[in-house]
Amino acid sequence: MAAASPLRNLEDEVLCSICLDYLREPVTIDCGHVFCYHCIIKVCESSRQPLYCSLCKTAFKKENIRHVWQMASLVENIWRMKVDEERQPREERLPEQRAEKLCGRHLEKLHYYCKDDQQMLCVMCRESPEHRHHTAVLLEKAAQPYRGKILNHLKILKGDRDRIHNFQSTGEDEIQALLTKLQDHRHDIVSVFEQGHQFLREREQYLLDLLVGLEHELTEGRSSHITKGSEEKIRLGTLISELEKKVQQPALELLQDPSDIISRYPRKKFWMEKPVSPAIKKRAEEFSDKFLSLEKGLKGFHGKLMRDLEYKTMRIILNSQTANGYLSVSPNGKSMIFTGLWMNKYQRGQRFDPEPAVLGSKGFTWGKVYWEVKVDRIWWGAEEKETVKYRGGTRGVFGSSYLDGFLGITDRYRSPVCRNESEELEEEWSQENGIWPKFCLVGVARESVVRRGSLTFTPEEGFWTLQLSSAGVCVCANAEPFQVLSYCPRQIGIALDYEGGKVTFTNTRTQDIIYEFSPSFTGRIFPFLWLNCMRSRLTLRP
Template sequence: MASAASVTSLADEVNCPICQGTLREPVTIDCGHNFCRGCLTRYCEIPGPDPEEALTCPLCKEPFRPGNFRPNWQLASVVENIERLKLVSPPGSDEEDVCQEHGEKIYFFCEDDEAQLCVVCREAWEHRAHTVRFLEDAAGPYREQIQKCLECLRKEREEIQRIQSRENERIQVLLCQVATKRQKVIFEFAHLCQFLEEQQSILLAQLEKLDGDILKQQDDFDVLVSEELCRFSNLISELEEKNRRPARELLTDIRSTLIRCETRKCRKPEAVSPELGQRIRDFPQQAIPLQREMKMFLEKLCFELDYEPADISLDPQTSHPKLLLSEDQRRAQFSYKWQNSPDNPQRFDRATCVLAHGGFTEGRHTWLVKVDLAHGGSCTVGVVSEDVARKGELRLRPEEGVWAVRLAWGFVSALGSFPTRLALGEQPRQVRVSLDYEVGWVTFVNAVSQEPIYTFTASFTQKVFPFFGLWGRGSSFSVSS
């Protein structure tokens, strides 16, 4: 049987020069070259630059007559036989299955030399002491090793794909965080620009008033000085005239003239009054609010960029039955009517409290609590440890895993080992709660005035949850980032 290489070589000899494929219905033209009938017909139909010019062979450029196609039946038979040989020759039955040295079919594999051997090679002196096996027998263990490698590689690929998916999700989260920080920077700087423009207008107006007051006092000073100069000039002129007169006229009323001149006191006017001078010296004090606002702005901006806004929602599985939660689980209202809530280990049964979903085991997080105590009552906000008591009495202090402050009508208390009433500039109605898990800080700030309320220092060892307590008819709170 012809080898695959010889079949391929013959197939190359019966290719059409136009389509480069095997000849189909081969025809011969005047010069003796062969082409597919269809290829040559289409070639003849292509219009040339000169319609009267004779067609030329695509290979040798010899003229030929379009209608003078001669079928080459012998060549067609050769093409058919070659196609049949190509179908009969199985894959792999090429020269690679034959020993290049002896021309015999390869049956064996030498484990020591990793060489494929024919019968003659097998009997050669250099392979007699080696481990030689049939090809399929030798391939079996290697197939098993390949299968094990494939399993390991597939597992590693799956792990990489999981890492890729996880990191892509993390990248999206980071992109969202960057977008949030960008919006915060834009908002805070816009607020700062507005404040600076207002402060600039105020300071410039005050400087303008100082300018006006200085110019007014300058005018008053000029008038007073002119009057004094005029009076003294008149007295000087009178005395000079008196001094030029004869003795009899000079002595006339001399004493009254001298007394009038000597008792004339010179008023020493001031161009700028002490009060105006003090106002000018005190002007830098007008920039103190600006300095204070800039300090607060920088602190707030650093804080906003350092802490991640927490997406807080309330967990109905932990809510006391007297708390009414909104559908979006971001607002709670106190009610004396008990809700039909199934009992479970997570639910508070005596303390009218609720926890947020999720919890934290690392990082810096912040959230906003808006409190409505228009009808009295109290609201407690903070964080609690995961194992905080859900059943029975709940002592709100750090020793029990609670770090919180209580807002009541008219006062705020830090719930430490002993509750401490705090002296604040104003009653907060929006509280910013911030958690630094690694450092162990729980910070409360008036979200409107940026006045610090209280900071707890702790050492967290387990998951902590945002914590909310509520008491009093109509009292409510809502959470946001």
Template sequence: MASAASVTSLADEVNCPICQGTLREPVTIDCGHNFCRGCLTRYCEIPGPDPEEALTCPLCKEPFRPGNFRPNWQLASVVENIERLKLVSTPGSDEEDVCQEHGEKIYFFCEDDEAQLCVVCRQAGEHRAHTVRFLEDAAGPYREQIQKCLECLRKEREEIQRIQSRENERIQVLLCQVATKRQKVIFEFAHLCQFLEEQQSILLAQLEKLDGDILKQQDDFDVLVSEELCRFSNLISELEEKNGRPARELLTDIRSTLIRCETRKCRKPEAVSPELGQRIRDFPQQAIPLQREMKMFLEKLCFELDYEPADISLDPQTSHPKLLLSEDQRRAQFSYKWQNSPDNPQRFDRATCVLAHGGFTEGRHTWLVKVDLAHGGSCTVGVVSEDVARKGELRLRPEEGVWAVRLAWGFVSALGSFPTRLALGEQPRQVRVSLDYEVGWVTFVNAVSQEPIYTFTASFTQKVFPFFGLWGRGSSFSVSS
């Protein structure tokens, strides 16, 4: 029995030069080359550039007469034998390539019924009026459709893979945020427990001192009362004795005795001094720092857990030429020397300011600004709207799309419609800026003492950016989450 490789090699020798498939109803033309009858007929029907020019062989270009087709029965027999060998040498091919009804090789495809046909099926009446094509010819358009579908499906698959990758990264970010929040809760509660233990010790020590002072004053009171009782008991005994004597003895020095008794004033001692009583009444005031710390703790905890730390970096495309930015774009320093910065529509040309990358159109975000004004100057921090003026004078107020505070040497101002100097417990050196886009809050807090600085209320309608400004030699700031 012939091997599959040898059968395939023989089949290649009986291929039609036009359709590249096995010869079907082979015919020979004048030059001796063989073609499928159907392929050669269609070739002859194709109009050439010169209708009068004779047809030439598709292989050797020799002229031939269209009507001079000679059936090559011997070659047809060879093709048939090769087809039988292919059926025998290819497992399962007899069931797949042979018509189940007529046992003939399937060569054709009916477009109307989507049926695969053999020669006998094609001649049947039910398919005569239908569009019937060779299998390869019929498969061509479907291959093109399949290719288009494959391209679309592959694009969809790539999109799903991109979504999967993006969402997996997002999940990892969320897991990191949850882990960070967990550490913050542990840290804040540990700090609170330490504070509560310290406060408990302080309050108990104060109560212990009050307890000792009360007992001491009780002892003093008991001594004083005993002395008074002793004096009054002596006077009472003296008068009782005087009253029991005869008249002559009773009248002796009677007037001085009565005056001494009548002028004797009773001291009315107090067991608790007014000062100690006031200390006892004022003791609840000692818990005010505890109450304030608890309130601050809850506010800080809710703040830390609620706002999303923002990864802030400065945008050099917006930086004024007098600002020196660090390589990591997280620190800026003022300099009177202008940098070689190309002008562009995004850059501030008069206000010595810089914006952060990105910006926000939703959500709750927070970032930390560390300010260094050791050599004087001032620093402005806040947020600005996307369309804030970059060229010319910049008015730092909400009407111009700026919500910011200015930190200078010795004072802090809220840059509202009219700048307001703020009365703070201490000069902030680290400012926590928080943005609630939906609610419209821009909040500033002393990041060290947690003392509130100022809160703007706005109605945001476009993207807003973290905003920073510097003035004065040596002044600088750095940003972090």
């Protein structure tokens, strides 16, 4: 160390052994040792006589203390050298100074840690007045609590790393299993569709073979029909020609053998057959029935497949908090009836009043969803008519052919009651005066619709609905509803495509589209029902 750091050796010679700092106003005593003037004066004032040197324990007298001005100059020069050395770039410092962190004041190794000032100290700093009365411990001992905290935290971090690794490994296995499953689905889809294509090709070939057979038989029948007809026309033509010549003969020739005319030219029963045999005609009608059955089956299949693959069938629950006071919502929230009696004493802000309406409990801001509404009214006939009045020739693609038909209503409303006179007269009066008899509304509504006062159920007001009655179905697309069906289906399918901006209503039994709105949605959209007829029920499915 001495050879490597001459400046430090010089520093050791100019340090006060009392304050362990550079000599300030250095003085000497009887034994020749040098101290700071103020340090030795404090020793003299605090000690009893005689006075002893702190280094050699030799007695000295206060009056013999003398200033050493040459030493003061030396101390100043050494201090300046240290300052200049500290100003040098880090790369130019001594190797041992770069290898280990030293005390910035005394350039000594740091061995202690002051708990009071939270500083690292060298031996000389520890004995200095600033830290002499502080609690100082060895660096290793002071570092133990921090090292323990670091080790505990390190253990936690390693545990987190292991858990992340395990989670990542498990996730990778799960992803790989799902990818494998999807790959299997890919093969299954190809296989299923290939089977479907093969089945349809076989059915197509079967129908085409039937068609070819019928065409062949009709073609052969037409050839036979033409041949027989031509032969009969030729025979009759020959007979007619001979008789025409006979009738032109003079009377003398004509009367020579009058009895021979009928016998020689008898009138035979001429050929007359039906162009199409009853058997072929029957088979052609059966073929038409098969084709109609195929068309109907494919339409239902297309509708169900498109709905099942593209739309999510939702289990809709009614929000009784929004129901008008005259409506009674079932405990499970799946159906409602119009009671005609006010059932709510307190009107909440979200209820409809006075309109007998209710919203679903769940709204939608994305996706494609589907649900159905079953309409029950006791005085309706057993089945609706099959005649459908399409607007624009729209055909159905939604709906399920697997749902039950009209099942009637609950025992509470099962008594054989007919429509009363007021209802019949009201509908007759309404139709005569051009007013549509409103029984119920089904559809969707924006969450922000007005719920107070009489409402207009149009898209401009945030409603996209169908208006149902015994007279049929009309669309509330503007202030004056227009009719689209001459009968009212017992079950309506509602398909909502939020991003695509579509609300499609279908007859779930016939798979036909009743009407389709094409709005641009903003905000949350809710299922919407409206009912103002006694002995009636609206039920959500599934």
